[in-house]
Amino acid sequence: MNAGRPAASDAAIEFETLADDAWLLRLGRSIDDGLNARVHALAARLRLQAPSWLRDVVPAYASLAVFFDPFAIDAAAARAWLRAQCEHAHAAAPSPAARSIEIPVAYGGEFGPDLHDSAAELGVSPQVLIARHSERDYTVAMIGFAPGFPYLSGLDPELALPRLATPRTAVAAGSVAIGGAQTGIYPRPGPGGWRLLGRTPLRLFDTARDAPSLLQPGDRVRFRPIDAQEFARLQAAP
Incomplete structure (x- = not known):
């Protein structure tokens, strides 16, 4: 997986190896309400899709950590699926119901x-x-x-x-x-x-x-x- 090396940007989102069972998706590098809203919308979309290998989604200010089951899917396939979700996030992102x-x-x-x-x-x-x-x-x-x-x-x-x-x-x-x-x-x-x-x-x-x-x-x-x-x-x- 080339641990620790950042990958190229996909649809303005950078993919970085966080661990053998996790990708870090960087949507930006600043503290910004609009950017944070995009992070939460993407997190909601991933939770809505909920493939069986998806273990957890952890949002931060401008990034999203995605943990997967490495025995159920390999890192490259998980990244490809996440990339596809990112490409559709703007057009079909769900609006999470905020408490x-x-x-x-x-x-x-x-x-x-x-x-x-x-x-x-x-x-x-x-x-x-x-x-x-x-x-x-x-x-x-x-x-x-x-x-x-x-x-x-x-x-x-x-x-x-x-x-x-x-x-x-x-x-x-x-x-x-x-x-x-x-x-x-x-x-x-x-x-x-x-x-x-x-x-x-x-x-x-x-x-x-x-x-x-x-x-x-x-x-x-x-x-x-x-x-x-x-x-x-x-x-x-x-």
């Missing part, structure tokens, strides 16, 4: 230790930052970094903030943050360098659920500000 999910968030204080400094850096009040962050509709562009971590596109460009110069060694699960031109939610405790604005009591990743990740690529997300009392009530709910 709309509300994420309650307690902003500031112990929940969002970077809210005030971030607002000051942006030249707005904390209340204005909360309002502008929570009034937007976001799209889950991809899941990455950690299991269940959603990278959300749609952040107001004027709210973009650089990452912390020194990342924290511990970030609470459910922390809602801004990193560069993106916003996201930490699903589990761990290190992180994004600006923490608030926290949600919802569990973003739970292995006890049939679908461990609460959010999936392509989902639509809106944040709803809540107070500490509602946070405690929702956190205690089964």
Whole structure:
């Protein structure tokens, strides 16, 4: 399979060997909402076709990883099939039905230790930052970094903030943050360098659920500000 060598571009999509059982399809190399929408449309088309040898389809911002069963199909045949799907993606791409999910968030204080400094850096009040962050509709562009971590596109460009110069060694699960031109939610405790604005009591990743990740690529997300009392009530709910 010439592991590690990128193949030539097919219909403006580059095919790269990701593993002996996976191809990486690059539709571009930038963070762009339109490009990400093409990635999700192609992912939906592949899932709709669902050949028996197709194991998984994993979308990112501008690329799509496709895993196949190497005992059921060889890499060249899988690539040929994928190439054909890419050629028809624009004319017959399905429109995936996006779920709309509300994420309650307690902003500031112990929940969002970077809210005030971030607002000051942006030249707005904390209340204005909360309002502008929570009034937007976001799209889950991809899941990455950690299991269940959603990278959300749609952040107001004027709210973009650089990452912390020194990342924290511990970030609470459910922390809602801004990193560069993106916003996201930490699903589990761990290190992180994004600006923490608030926290949600919802569990973003739970292995006890049939679908461990609460959010999936392509989902639509809106944040709803809540107070500490509602946070405690929702956190205690089964």
